[in-house]
Amino acid sequence: MGDARFTTLGGTLMLDFLNTFQMHQGQPVDLLMTACDVIGWLERMGEIHRLSPIQIERLVAAPTFSLGPLREFRLSCRTLLDEQRSFAEIASWLTAFIDPSPMTFLVDAQGSVFAVPVKGGTAGLLSLVAYDGVKLAKARSTSIKRCENPQCMAYFITQSGRRKWCAMETCGNRQKSYRHYRKLKGNIM
Numbered sequence: 001m002g003d004a005r006f007t008t009l010g011g012t013l014m015l016d017f018l019n020t021f022q023m024h025q026g027q028p029v030d031l032l033m034t035a036c037d038v039i040g041w042l043e044r045m046g047e048i049h050r051l052s053p054i055q056i057e058r059l060v061a062a063p064t065f066s067l068g069p070l071r072e073f074r075l076s077c078r079t080l081l082d083e084q085r086s087f088a089e090i091a092s093w094l095t096a097f098i099d100p101s102p103m104t105f106l107v108d109a110q111g112s113v114f115a116v117p118v119k120g121g122t123a124g125l126l127s128l129v130a131y132d133g134v135k136l137a138k139a140r141s142t143s144i145k146r147c148e149n150p151q152c153m154a155y156f157i158t159q160s161g162r163r164k165w166c167a168m169e170t171c172g173n174r175q176k177s178y179r180h181y182r183k184l185k186g187n188i189m
């Protein structure tokens with residue numbers, strides 16, 4: 001069982017990667033503090049089939065995960081999404097991260113085909129995440145959302161556009177009970 005702190009509510013590889021920076025009780029928490037954390041995250045993505053064993057194998061073949069560039073990518077990407085930049089802008093920004101380790105493909109034992117970056121490590125990981133982001137950015141205006149709980153930093157995809165919270169059990173209920181409390185308070189005063 002992988003590390004459950006790594007949430008999978010983003011719904012795609014790129015958003016789950018951005019969600020490794022979270023808010024816990026009002027404090028920002030970075031879940032990627034060591035190269036081991038990065039490997040733990042890859043294993044978690046493998047468990048839920050966001051990454052295939054063949055992709056993970058390639059990434060860890062050169063296990064030089066440098067936290068600086070990974071964090072820098074994550075922060076810049078979060079900023080572009082928060083600023084609601086256009087698809088073209090985000091896609092061209094992301095494409096620059098695919099250049100250092102472009103994609104090839106491999107076929108696994110079951111005959112499934114997977115995009116695999118030519119280099120592993122940091123460059124390979126950024127390449128795969130950026131590739132996922134380019135595919136996602138195409139539909140971003142309707143599908144990528146940031147949780148409406150102001151105390152939460154999670155992104156997720158929504159098909160209907162109506163989903164407001166990353167998770168009903170946490171952020172949804174918290175926001176609802178807060179509004180209910182305000183309403184009650186308003187009635188008393």
Ligand SMILES: [Zn+2]
Pocket residue numbers: 147148149152153154165166167171
């Ligand atoms: Zn949330």
